[in-house]
Structure formats: structure tokens, C-alpha cells
Amino acid sequence: MFYQPNVIEEALGLKAELKDGGTFIAGGTDVVVLMNHGKAAPENFIDLTHIPELRAIHRHDGALELAGNVTYAQAGKLPVRCLALASLSVGGPGIRELGTLAGNLASASPAGDGSTALLALDAEVELTSVRGARRLPLDKFFLAYRKTALAVDEMITKITVPTTYRSDWSKNGKRGAMNISIVAAAVAITPKKETRIALASVAATPIRCYKAEKFLTENGLNAGTIRQAAEIVRTEIRPITDHRASADYKVHLSGVMVRRLLENLVKA
Amino acid sequence: MSQPIDNLEEAVARLHVASKSSSAYESGPRKVVGKSAERLDAVEKATGETKYGQDLFDKKFLFAKVLRAAHPHAEILRIDTREAKKLPGVVAVITHSDVTGTNMHGLIRRDQEVLCSRKVRYLGDALAVVVAKTEEIAIEALGRIKVDYKPLPNILTMEDALKPDAPKIHTEGNVLGEKHLRRGDAPAAMREADVVVEDIIQTQTVDHAFLDLEAGRARYDGKMLTIEVAGQWLHEERRLIALAIGLPLEQLRLIQPATGGAFGGREDISIQIYLSLAALKLKGKTICLRYSRSESMVARHKRHPMRVHYKLGAKKDGTLVAAQVTFYVDKGAYASTGIAAMRKASSHATGPYKVPNVWADVIGVFTNNNPCGAMRGFGAVQTAIAYEGLMDRLAVKLGMDKAELRMKNLIHSGDAVTTGQIVPNATGVECFEAVLKKIDWKNRSYETAAPHLKRGYGVSVICFGLGYGDGFPDASRARCKLTADGMVEVYSSGIDVGQGLINMIAQIVAEEVGVPLERVRPILADTQLTPESGSTSATRQTYFTGSAVQLAASELKKQLQDIAAAHLEELVYEIKIDNGEAYNVFRPERRLTLRELAREGKRRGFSLEAMGVYKPPTVPEDTATGQSMRAFVTYLFGSHACQVLVDTETGEVKVERYIACHDVGKAINPDQVIGQIQGGVTQGIGMVLMEEVVMKDGKIMNPGFTDYILPTIRDVPEIECIVLENPDPGGPFGARGVGEPPLIACGPAVMSAIQDAIGKPIRILPATPERVWRTISEK
Numbered sequence A: 001m002f003y004q005p006n007v008i009e010e011a012l013g014l015k016a017e018l019k020d021g022g023t024f025i026a027g028g029t030d031v032v033v034l035m036n037h038g039k040a041a042p043e044n045f046i047d048l049t050h051i052p053e054l055r056a057i058h059r060h061d062g063a064l065e066l067a068g069n070v071t072y073a074q075a076g077k078l079p080v081r082c083l084a085l086a087s088l089s090v091g092g093p094g095i096r097e098l099g100t101l102a103g104n105l106a107s108a109s110p111a112g113d114g115s116t117a118l119l120a121l122d123a124e125v126e127l128t129s130v131r132g133a134r135r136l137p138l139d140k141f142f143l144a145y146r147k148t149a150l151a152v153d154e155m156i157t158k159i160t161v162p163t164t165y166r167s168d169w170s171k172n173g174k175r176g177a178m179n180i181s182i183v184a185a186a187v188a189i190t191p192k193k194e195t196r197i198a199l200a201s202v203a204a205t206p207i208r209c210y211k212a213e214k215f216l217t218e219n220g221l222n223a224g225t226i227r228q229a230a231e232i233v234r235t236e237i238r239p240i241t242d243h244r245a246s247a248d249y250k251v252h253l254s255g256v257m258v259r260r261l262l263e264n265l266v267k268a
Numbered sequence B: 001m002s003q004p005i006d007n008l009e010e011a012v013a014r015l016h017v018a019s020k021s022s023s024a025y026e027s028g029p030r031k032v033v034g035k036s037a038e039r040l041d042a043v044e045k046a047t048g049e050t051k052y053g054q055d056l057f058d059k060k061f062l063f064a065k066v067l068r069a070a071h072p073h074a075e076i077l078r079i080d081t082r083e084a085k086k087l088p089g090v091v092a093v094i095t096h097s098d099v100t101g102t103n104m105h106g107l108i109r110r111d112q113e114v115l116c117s118r119k120v121r122y123l124g125d126a127l128a129v130v131v132a133k134t135e136e137i138a139i140e141a142l143g144r145i146k147v148d149y150k151p152l153p154n155i156l157t158m159e160d161a162l163k164p165d166a167p168k169i170h171t172e173g174n175v176l177g178e179k180h181l182r183r184g185d186a187p188a189a190m191r192e193a194d195v196v197v198e199d200i201i202q203t204q205t206v207d208h209a210f211l212d213l214e215a216g217r218a219r220y221d222g223k224m225l226t227i228e229v230a231g232q233w234l235h236e237e238r239r240l241i242a243l244a245i246g247l248p249l250e251q252l253r254l255i256q257p258a259t260g261g262a263f264g265g266r267e268d269i270s271i272q273i274y275l276s277l278a279a280l281k282l283k284g285k286t287i288c289l290r291y292s293r294s295e296s297m298v299a300r301h302k303r304h305p306m307r308v309h310y311k312l313g314a315k316k317d318g319t320l321v322a323a324q325v326t327f328y329v330d331k332g333a334y335a336s337t338g339i340a341a342m343r344k345a346s347s348h349a350t351g352p353y354k355v356p357n358v359w360a361d362v363i364g365v366f367t368n369n370n371p372c373g374a375m376r377g378f379g380a381v382q383t384a385i386a387y388e389g390l391m392d393r394l395a396v397k398l399g400m401d402k403a404e405l406r407m408k409n410l411i412h413s414g415d416a417v418t419t420g421q422i423v424p425n426a427t428g429v430e431c432f433e434a435v436l437k438k439i440d441w442k443n444r445s446y447e448t449a450a451p452h453l454k455r456g457y458g459v460s461v462i463c464f465g466l467g468y469g470d471g472f473p474d475a476s477r478a479r480c481k482l483t484a485d486g487m488v489e490v491y492s493s494g495i496d497v498g499q500g501l502i503n504m505i506a507q508i509v510a511e512e513v514g515v516p517l518e519r520v521r522p523i524l525a526d527t528q529l530t531p532e533s534g535s536t537s538a539t540r541q542t543y544f545t546g547s548a549v550q551l552a553a554s555e556l557k558k559q560l561q562d563i564a565a566a567h568l569e570e571l572v573y574e575i576k577i578d579n580g581e582a583y584n585v586f587r588p589e590r591r592l593t594l595r596e597l598a599r600e601g602k603r604r605g606f607s608l609e610a611m612g613v614y615k616p617p618t619v620p621e622d623t624a625t626g627q628s629m630r631a632f633v634t635y636l637f638g639s640h641a642c643q644v645l646v647d648t649e650t651g652e653v654k655v656e657r658y659i660a661c662h663d664v665g666k667a668i669n670p671d672q673v674i675g676q677i678q679g680g681v682t683q684g685i686g687m688v689l690m691e692e693v694v695m696k697d698g699k700i701m702n703p704g705f706t707d708y709i710l711p712t713i714r715d716v717p718e719i720e721c722i723v724l725e726n727p728d729p730g731g732p733f734g735a736r737g738v739g740e741p742p743l744i745a746c747g748p749a750v751m752s753a754i755q756d757a758i759g760k761p762i763r764i765l766p767a768t769p770e771r772v773w774r775t776i777s778e779k
Helices: A008-017 A031-036 A081-088 A093-098 A101-107 A113-120 A210-219 A223-236 A247-267 B004-020 B042-046 B082-086 B135-142 B158-162 B186-192 B234-245 B272-281 B293-299 B338-347 B380-398 B402-409 B428-439 B501-513 B541-568 B594-604 B670-689 B741-758 B769-777
Strands: A023-025 A045-047 A057-060 A063-067 A124-129 A132-137 A142-144 A155-162 A166-172 A183-189 A195-200 B062-068 B074-080 B090-094 B126-132 B146-151 B175-183 B195-202 B215-220 B225-229 B252-255 B286-290 B306-314 B320-332 B357-366 B453-466 B476-482 B488-492 B520-524 B575-578 B581-584 B587-593 B609-614 B634-647 B653-663 B719-724
Touching: A008 A045, A008 A124, A008 A155, A023 A031, A081 A113, A081 A166, A081 A183, A101 A113, A101 A155, A113 A166, A113 A183, A113 A195, A166 A247, A183 A247, A195 A210, A195 A223, A195 A247, A210 A223, A223 A247, A247 B769, B062 B135, B062 B272, B062 B293, B074 B126, B082 B090, B082 B135, B090 B135, B090 B272, B126 B135, B126 B272, B158 B357, B175 B338, B186 B306, B186 B320, B186 B357, B195 B380, B215 B272, B225 B272, B234 B252, B234 B272, B272 B286, B306 B380, B320 B338, B320 B380, B338 B357, B338 B380, B380 B402, B380 B453, B380 B741, B402 B428, B402 B453, B428 B453, B428 B634, B428 B653, B428 B719, B453 B741, B476 B501, B476 B541, B476 B594, B488 B501, B488 B541, B501 B520, B501 B541, B541 B575, B541 B581, B541 B587, B541 B594, B541 B609, B587 B594, B634 B741, B653 B670, B653 B741, B670 B719, B670 B741, B741 B769
Parallel strands: A023 A045, B062 B286, B225 B252, B320 B357, B488 B520, B653 B719
Antiparallel strands: A057 A063, A063 A155, A124 A132, A124 A155, A166 A183, A183 A195, B062 B126, B074 B146, B090 B126, B175 B357, B195 B306, B215 B225, B215 B286, B306 B320, B453 B634, B476 B488, B476 B609, B575 B581, B581 B587, B634 B653
């Protein structure tokens, strides 16, 4: 069955009622690909695209609240540099019109472009079910390879990101666009001058590099500390060798990318 | 340097011109040829009306699916289809035991079973065809076919295949064959060379990646089996299907649907025989079959990966004296067109350079990887990357400018290429001069914005023998006909796979007969209607089919002049046909329209139809030495130059500027020529920087466009094209062709630029960021 609820409550009700849990579908840019590859065959879909409030972006004091169905195209226009850059790097225009940030989080791809940006921004997610809503910092959301803290009856209804961070983002692939990243990296500096570093495609989930962050927060940002932090990043990640690139190249690249992003951030 | 053969060539060439065109002695501007007329298929393609293979499907038809091998190398013990047949909706399950023909196919050597009976040799081998009411049911039924295998050791590398105790993939062994070239005494000359460079270059497995996946339909009505599937040479495909399924040729009709790309990927048989078997079994039913992207990649042949050992010797002043080359060619599981691609490698071993002593050996080795066969450039792509790569290494070693080194050694008109064939019209120097001028070679700047960014400049010069060559029968035929409604119909089996053959043919006919382009109606690629015109490959359609079309059109025009002369009571040699009307040049007021000519011709019983056949001869190679006085009908020359920026920390390469020059003889439709050049360069950039079929244990690890990385618009700069037109005496209006050379010249130019930027050559393709970084990091 293909359900098309018009309000969030109805969607959550369906999610709780349906025996197989039902599969939320917004842009379908992940689940349809899985279906095409024979890796998923959901019986029930709950379409979220007819719920207007899930498209909403609200601005609060120093923060943006992005509802669950905000697309990459929408996020690409936000005044949050790393999130906008990450969003604009996803696929082509067609994919960005359909694919959603929350969908990217829920599928928990280790290569999630949006995930790195949101991690570096200390984003919080609101997970809602018929039982109620709870908030979770994003770094507690990814549990293991393609596993998240989402309960079977829950939906990502909101993502909260600060607008007060200075940030930057980049990704590396074999071509100039439409890449699944070899490495994606996001960096941010909080108003309290703390550093955030997040990487994708270098571990089972998108990750934060806490040790490097701590080092920089304690020692300040300058050319020397940035180089040292980049070295720490190299030890914090656990990439695998696959058909996209070898593990040692990913380690090398992570160091280079984090260093360059931080250098640019200091310069700016 | 005039030798007797040179004069003979010219004499033969002049004969061609004289016989081909009725207007050979007319001067004055061309009206249709040489103009970028809008493509005749543009509107219907842009509006979506064009019917490609999948557009021929209908829910009321039956759908087929193919069962593929579960092991890259295994004996088949038993195929049990009983459970599959029981599935409701399944109409038929076909295996080798249902095949009444030879069950064998293959373009040069019939070495591949259509449906395997005893053995599978790669994961794309087929074992059964299921026909069902829907595609979903057919897919489900595939899972119910039980096959018992006895797995054999997988042979995945050429080293393993060549071991004396290696299991034999084919009964005759693991070597497909060898090609040799012996010109002078290369080892002796090498010993006396002042400078010698040597290297090993490894190219990768490349996929054609055309957008329009294999799809089509077939129906047998008891008298005629009609197959609508995109191929590249319908008449050869018809011969192969007839043999495999055991139906007489005249009961087979092949019709080409509109086709979205081929690049050699449709040369080998794809779904035609599966469809034929199903249609034959289910008389009166229409059967549809299509591949998914992954099935297309898994089943289809690829570009040969080659390992090229290249040794090049020169005098101190840069004059080349010797080349010794060994090519190891991974054939994959079946022969396909491999032996011809191997010959292309040996016959192009030193490209457009004058090397008096050349020894080349090519060995084709079977493995359990995907079979390798035709792909745009056909053995010359890998070879050009090798010889141009070695020229760059030689320039570095000599401390000489690489452009100067090339210029010094390029052949000129009247010089011979590696096969001993004299090239009467060698324009490599002209092409090279044009790109060097455009890129301002002498003043190139290496300045960059940051120390980790390095700039590099690359150049390449190539030559390419057009057509099948080496004495292989190579002919195109065409028929022109004036219809009662005053249209000039042209019939040919030349296949437009998107490159623009329709316009090429129509513009030649319009020009030759003297009618506006809209009065020409091309009728193409239907074995029941159109005469055989060879394959769309080897850059041959403009030269061969264009010539056949011009011959037919010229004959038709002469007949129309006869009709006009008779009706107007004028002298035939004073009759001109222009803009669709016939008149006496001295008394232009008396005119006949095409419609009137048709009516008059019919009334008088004059022929309104003419045939053209173009079959210029080539000479087989001497198998021991690879020498041939006319291995190819003509040679194409081209030269590229490019500028790249390498990020030495990440290994990323950005092509900043690209210039491509090709001598096409005559651009029948200049925009289409430029389209071909730009497409070829884009494909070349893809091959050199990112494209690679990653094989592991005989399995393709990236069978789709998520991980088989093709270039995007961000990876390709504006391609600046220079089109030279030195007329070829054998081609229509002097045209040669342009299909393959732009891709062949691109790889070496980009490789050359990367080497220039980082100071080291990349030895293994593609030059991915990781590989470039690794090369920079190596001590």
C-alpha cells in the first residue's frame, strides 16, 4: 500500500499501526535505489510529501529549525555555509529537489554529505512517534553501520542547526560533480571558539573527530596547531579499502582536507 | 621520395574521384555539403517521439529474461528448469537443448555458446531464457532454475592464464592468437641508439556506457522472424543469428530501432539470439527483452585492457631509430573481435612517427573476465597512449622540447607507416602546427595560485587507418530512387547510432543530385529494404557508405539528365539539375521539376533507380612481418593539446583547456563533425581520469553509474575544435571520417600533461586522484 497522509500525526499513526512498520518515503532517492538493486522490497510506504509542515524552515534565535522533509535544494539556500555547500554537492539538480536531509540521516550512509555538515554544526534531531517527541544530539544518533537511534515507530520531524557557527565543507571524488565522496569533511567554529570536525566515508558512520577538536579547542587555531590537528584526524578515522579508494589514501586525504578547511576558516 | 606505389595510389585515387561524382568537374560553392544543416531526426528526438528499443514494448507482449552464470569458470552438470516452468505466467523456458542451430556465435570466431551447455567462462555467460507474461514473473522464474556446477579454478590474470599448467578456458588453450610486425632490425638498431627509453604501460577495462540499454522485440509469423534490436551491422548479425538458431537467412528480417549510442558496444551480438529463440518457439507472439544497466555491464564485452612493454631508441638529435613493443592483451572469456583489435595495435605501434626499425608482438590471452572486443578506437587507443607516453619520456631524457621531438619525427606525405604502407596525404604536421599555435606553445605559463598546484601541458599526434583493412571485405552499398511524389529516396543499411549518419547521407544525396535537403528521404537499416553497408565502426560510414550513396546519387542524376534531355529535346551534357529542377544551362527557362521527371521517366520506361557500391581494396598483411602495401584504404591524422592543473596533495587533475585538431578531408556537416570531436574527447577524458571496470574474482564490482564514474560537464572544459579539410581522393566530396580519432588522441594528450605537471609518468590507467597522488609520493 502507498499511504499519503496530510498531517504528521496521521503519518505517525500509520507508522505505529502497520505490521511491517511501513517505510517513510519522501524523495525516494535512497529507498528507490535500494529497491532497484533488489536490496529492499517494502510492502507499505508512507509518503511524506503531502504534509506541508514537513517542508517548513523556521528561524529562531541563532538557530534554524528544518522540518523532516526539507530538501537539499532548500538547504542549499540556507545561510549556513557548510550545510549549504554539502547540500549543493549532492547529485544533480533533480536529486536535490527530491532528496531530503532527514532522509540522508535516517539511511545513515557512511558517505552522507549532509550528515558531516550537520555533525560539525552540533545539530539536534527531534524524533517523534505516537508516544511523544524526544531530542537527540546528532552525534548520538548514528550507532553503527547503517544503524541509528530511530525506534521503529519514530520519524525525524526536525533538525535544529545553529546559524552562529562559522563553517566550511568539502568533498573529494573522482570527478567534479555527482560523486559519492571518497572523503567528505566539515569543519566549524562555535561562538565559544570551539572547533568541530566531522568526516564521512572514513568509518562505519559519519563521524566527529573529538580528539582533534579537543586539541584545537585547548591550543587555539594557528598554522602549527592546524597541522597537528590534521595529524590527529588521521589517527582517529578507520576507513576501509574499497573500489572507490584505498584506506591509506582516505587517511591522507582526510588530513589534507581538514587542514585546508581549517586554514581557510582562520584566514576568512 | 617518390616510389612507384605512390603513383599507383594516386592513380587509383583519381579513378575513384572521376567515377564517383558526376559533378567532379563542376566548380562553385556546395549548397548542402559543408553546411551545418539541422539534423533530420532532431525534432522527433527532442520531442520524445523517436522510438528506441524499449519504446517498442507493450503490456500485451511476452517478456523474456536471461539466466546468467553463477561462476566465472565452471562445468555445467545439470540444468533443471522444472520448477521455473511450473510458475504461473511462465510461457517457456529455453535452454541449449532447445536450440536447433549451431548454438554458437562470435564475430570473427564462433567460440561462444548462445546458451551454455557444458561450460561457463565468465559471469555474463547465458544458460537459459525464460519467457513469461510479465517481466516480473520472468525474473522470479530465473530464481527457480536450478543449475549444478562443478566450479573450475578462476583464471583472472594473464600471468595465471599463461602458466604451463593453467586450466584451459578453451579446449585449444588460453592464447587466442598473436600478431607480429617486423620492419628492419629493431634489436640491432636499438643497440646502436644513443638514447633508449623503456616502460610498461597498463590500460584498464572500459565500458561503452551508452545510455540506450539493450532492448528490443522479435516476432515469428511462421514465414519471417522479425527482430528489432539495435546493432551495428545488421547483415552480419543476421548471418550470425541464422547460424545459431538454424533458420534460413531469408526468413530473418532485422530492423534497427533508433539507437542511443554504441561506441562498438553493439558490435557483438547482444539480445538478438535470445529473442530469436523465444520468438521461434512461440510462433505468433511478440517477445520483448531488455537489460538493466548492471546486466548490460555484466553481459557486454569491454575495451581490452592491455599491458604494453615499450622500448624506444633514438639518436642524440632525437631522430627515432627503433621501437620494440610487446602487447599483452586480456581477451577475457571469448575471442570477439580481439584478433582485429590486436592487429590494430601492431599496425599502429609507432603511430604517425617515422621509425625505420620496428618489432612488435601482440599476444591475446583468455581469462575468465568479461570478453573484450570493439570499442571506439579499437586497439589504437591503448597503443597511442603507449607510443606518445614513450615520446614524452624520450623528450625528458634527451632534454628536448616534446613538441620539437614530435615534429622532427612525424611522417610526411609519401612516407610509410609501420606496416610499410605509403601515406600519400599525411597531415599530422599540419594538425600539430595548428594546435601548437592555438595553445601558444612557446609562451605556455606554469604559474599557479599555490605551490601545491602544478600546471602541465600535453600534446599528442595520432594517425589511424580507416576501415577494416588488411584485405577483409569492406563494402558499402546504397540505392537511390526518385519517387512519383518527387522525393529522392536513399536506401542503405548504414546505421545511425547517434553520430549523424542520417544527415551525412541525406546531405550527400541532396548535393549530388542537386535537390534541396528536404527532398531527400533516407530509409535506413532494415534488411528487407536496404542493401548491406557494413558496420558502423572503424570510422568507415562517411567514407564507405557516403561514397556508395554518392555513387548511387550520381548515377540517378545521370538518369534524370537523360530523361530531361529526352523530354526537353536538349543535349544531355547541357542539362543541369539544381534546386530540384532540371534545365538546359543555356536555356534555363525550360524546366522540369522532380515530380515531372518522375512522371516523364515512368512514361518513357527510363530507370528511376540507381545503385552504388563502394568497395576499395586493401591488401592482407604478411603474417610474419605485418607488412602490407595497403593495409588501410586511407589514414586519418589528428593532434590534441591540453593544459591541466594538478593538486599535488590530493592528486586531483583538472583539465583547464583542450584543443583538438582533425583533418577530416571534408566536413559534410561541420556541426556534426565538431560534435564527434567533442564527444570523443569527453570519452577520452573519462577513460584517462576516471573510468574503470573494477573486476574482482571475475565479478564486476561497479556494474552501474553510481560507481562506474563517467565525466560530468564539470570535468570537461570547452573543447576548442580545429577542423582541417585536406580532401581525400577516395571519400565523398573528399571526406574521410572522424568517429574514432578524437578519442584516440585524447588519452595521450592528457597523460602527457599530467607527466609535465608532476614530473613523472603515470603508468597505470586511469589516472585517478589516488593514483596520481601515489605516483607523486613514490620515491
